[in-house]
Amino acid sequence: MKLAARSGARRLPLSYRLLANQEILLVGLILLLLAAIIIAVPGFFHVETLFNVLRGSMVSILFALGVLLVLISGGIDVSFLAIGIFSAYLTVQLIPDDGPLWATILPFALAGAIGLMLGLVNAAVVLGAKVSTLIATLATGAIYTGIMFAYIGGRVIPTLPEPLRELGQLNLFTAPGAARGTTRLNILILLVAVICVLVWGFLTFTIAGRSVYSVGGDPLAAERAAISVPRTRTLVFAMSGALYGVAGMTHVTLSGRADPTTFSGAELNILAAVVLGGALITGGRGTVRGTVLGVLLIGLISTSLVPLGVPSIWQQATVGVLLIIGVTLQTVTASRKPDRSILAAPAAREKEVLPA
Amino acid sequence: MTTPSAGTARSWLDIVKLLGTRGSFLRLLAVSALIVLVFGALNPSVYLSGSNLQYIALATPELAILSLAIAIAMLTAGIDLSVVGIANLSAIVAAQVLVASDGSPTWLLLGCAAGLATALACGLVNGVLVAQFNVPPILATLGTSQLFLGLALVISGGTVIKGLPSSFTDLALVTVAGIPLIFLIMLLLAGAVAVLVSRTALGFRMRMVGANPVAADYSGIRRRRVLVQAYVISGALAGVAGLIISARASGANSQYGLSYILLAIVVAVLAGVNPEGGYITVFGVVIAALAMQFLATGLLSQGVSSHLVNVAQGMLLIMMMLLSTRIVPWWSDRRNKWRRQAPVPKDRAEVAA
Numbered sequence: 001m002k003l004a005a006r007s008g009a010r011r012l013p014l015s016y017r018l019l020a021n022q023e024i025l026l027v028g029l030i031l032l033l034l035a036a037i038i039i040a041v042p043g044f045f046h047v048e049t050l051f052n053v054l055r056g057s058m059v060s061i062l063f064a065l066g067v068l069l070v071l072i073s074g075g076i077d078v079s080f081l082a083i084g085i086f087s088a089y090l091t092v093q094l095i096p097d098d099g100p101l102w103a104t105i106l107p108f109a110l111a112g113a114i115g116l117m118l119g120l121v122n123a124a125v126v127l128g129a130k131v132s133t134l135i136a137t138l139a140t141g142a143i144y145t146g147i148m149f150a151y152i153g154g155r156v157i158p159t160l161p162e163p164l165r166e167l168g169q170l171n172l173f174t175a176p177g178a179a180r181g182t183t184r185l186n187i188l189i190l191l192v193a194v195i196c197v198l199v200w201g202f203l204t205f206t207i208a209g210r211s212v213y214s215v216g217g218d219p220l221a222a223e224r225a226a227i228s229v230p231r232t233r234t235l236v237f238a239m240s241g242a243l244y245g246v247a248g249m250t251h252v253t254l255s256g257r258a259d260p261t262t263f264s265g266a267e268l269n270i271l272a273a274v275v276l277g278g279a280l281i282t283g284g285r286g287t288v289r290g291t292v293l294g295v296l297l298i299g300l301i302s303t304s305l306v307p308l309g310v311p312s313i314w315q316q317a318t319v320g321v322l323l324i325i326g327v328t329l330q331t332v333t334a335s336r337k338p339d340r341s342i343l344a345a346p347a348a349r350e351k352e353v354l355p356a
Numbered sequence: 357m358t359t360p361s362a363g364t365a366r367s368w369l370d371i372v373k374l375l376g377t378r379g380s381f382l383r384l385l386a387v388s389a390l391i392v393l394v395f396g397a398l399n400p401s402v403y404l405s406g407s408n409l410q411y412i413a414l415a416t417p418e419l420a421i422l423s424l425a426i427a428i429a430m431l432t433a434g435i436d437l438s439v440v441g442i443a444n445l446s447a448i449v450a451a452q453v454l455v456a457s458d459g460s461p462t463w464l465l466l467g468c469a470a471g472l473a474t475a476l477a478c479g480l481v482n483g484v485l486v487a488q489f490n491v492p493p494i495l496a497t498l499g500t501s502q503l504f505l506g507l508a509l510v511i512s513g514g515t516v517i518k519g520l521p522s523s524f525t526d527l528a529l530v531t532v533a534g535i536p537l538i539f540l541i542m543l544l545l546a547g548a549v550a551v552l553v554s555r556t557a558l559g560f561r562m563r564m565v566g567a568n569p570v571a572a573d574y575s576g577i578r579r580r581r582v583l584v585q586a587y588v589i590s591g592a593l594a595g596v597a598g599l600i601i602s603a604r605a606s607g608a609n610s611q612y613g614l615s616y617i618l619l620a621i622v623v624a625v626l627a628g629v630n631p632e633g634g635y636i637t638v639f640g641v642v643i644a645a646l647a648m649q650f651l652a653t654g655l656l657s658q659g660v661s662s663h664l665v666n667v668a669q670g671m672l673l674i675m676m677m678l679l680s681t682r683i684v685p686w687w688s689d690r691r692n693k694w695r696r697q698a699p700v701p702k703d704r705a706e707v708a709a
Contacts, residue, residue, distance in 0.1 A: 128678070130681040135631070138618045138622060143670040149661070150664045317507050318506070327491050331489055331491045
């Protein structure tokens, strides 16, 4: 939050301010990785690598945006993968088998709507049973997954309906591959980009979006400022549910099959990406930009370890170490920040605004 | 209570206190008994048979011990998401030693010691992150969970480590008077944790730190040291659970028990351990873990699909939560009104929740 950053009474050393800024750190890490790859493996950096990272990150970004919303509002959501695959799998079973390409709007809207409903169920449990979001979403996630397997089916659907198949083959860019064949970037990247801009706009420019930050920062203060905490939380769960539904549908479209067992147990990876992106787990802070950078960094790590000569089996441990360093830096630098002082002289505050 | 004849009365009171006088514990007992009674009545020949009880006694310990590990972190107002990571990493380190050995008792002890040493080291990493660097426990253990699971993956090469000596895998089969040894180990550990929490200075400090860290600081409790000790103990418990899992599965793998993370949290919360810190019920954890297994086997004995077992467990958690946060307060509110007492004022926590 800009205001809080500017009103420090003391001037912080530049190194601290750089370290405290998670996004600059992430960009630095990403550049470092790219530099290492370019030096170590000259032929590796190619448009294909970029497309691979983007393709691998599309679904994660959508999930991460939903998780980001919940984190900012001061909760933790672990039911997102269950909601995502539940919505997509049910949708694939419901929609007709053939139709024109433009009809693909229908499954995405339907999956979003189902996700929204499940998000509302989450909100009902959190607000109704007055439990922490972690425990509530643990329970609902297990319930959604169980219901999906028991009543909707647990079989893999190997072929999608016609319009979705076409959409999965529809590419925005095609370029010759680095080694052989062609490399492609699916048209759905546009959808991901549009959703990123929408979520960013919501969080930055709307009253409801600002309320999400204030509810996460201090629910009591938000209540005093006439913000309805339950309503804001319900909105956040509904929005993130819709995002999870669209994310699940995107995954199904890109992979060309509907497999109910996908994503099992990958919750922590997405949470890790959002936290790496600078969102505070205690609520009240987080940005779309940081989240996207966090997901891209993890995507880049997973594609670049092998060319750098690190066996791919090390990927999880590497992400773990990164995450530990990230959160430790977050807390260490946060504790060094001076408290916002109301009594600081205006002159000092003026100086704070000036660029270093 | 200092009359000469109060000896028996006091010991009786002590037992009641030991069981936890909180309503949540009594509710848990009632619900668990209800589960056993209902399924027992529906299908007594299968459900109450020796083999089913034997199965429950074999399946419960790993979950109960993992839940205890999480409960100790919760007692200090933290959480430990890395318990399964610690369990798998310890089991894999132990398996590396055991596979290379001839299975003699000395090697068996060495292997288990190697696993437990790994677990203690992992717990220390968690403790240092939480206590020394003030990282929120949920984040610190989220990161270390990835790290431990990642290391387990690397050491095991991504495959199941087979060929454990039979002297180790037999530990999961040995019974003492019809009760599996691992079930007795679980009871022993639970008793040890209960004594630690209720009867030792360290346990007292843990409870104080969890209940009110600021007050603990001002009372001269070295909070950082207490936190490190708590996470090390939590890690050690997770290590034992890992050894039990690999003995039962006769192999060690970095992918085992991933679903236990969530289930162990559920069991701890169901038991009435307060995630906000300061309250733990060791017997509650054991009973809640047993209740989960009784519910699962009960549904399965009725021919319900195994997927609906997860649904039932999730529903059970939500129901118990509703009971303790809504229905019971509403009921006691009404009772207070009858007694012409002022209702409890809304406090900050009410709004935050």
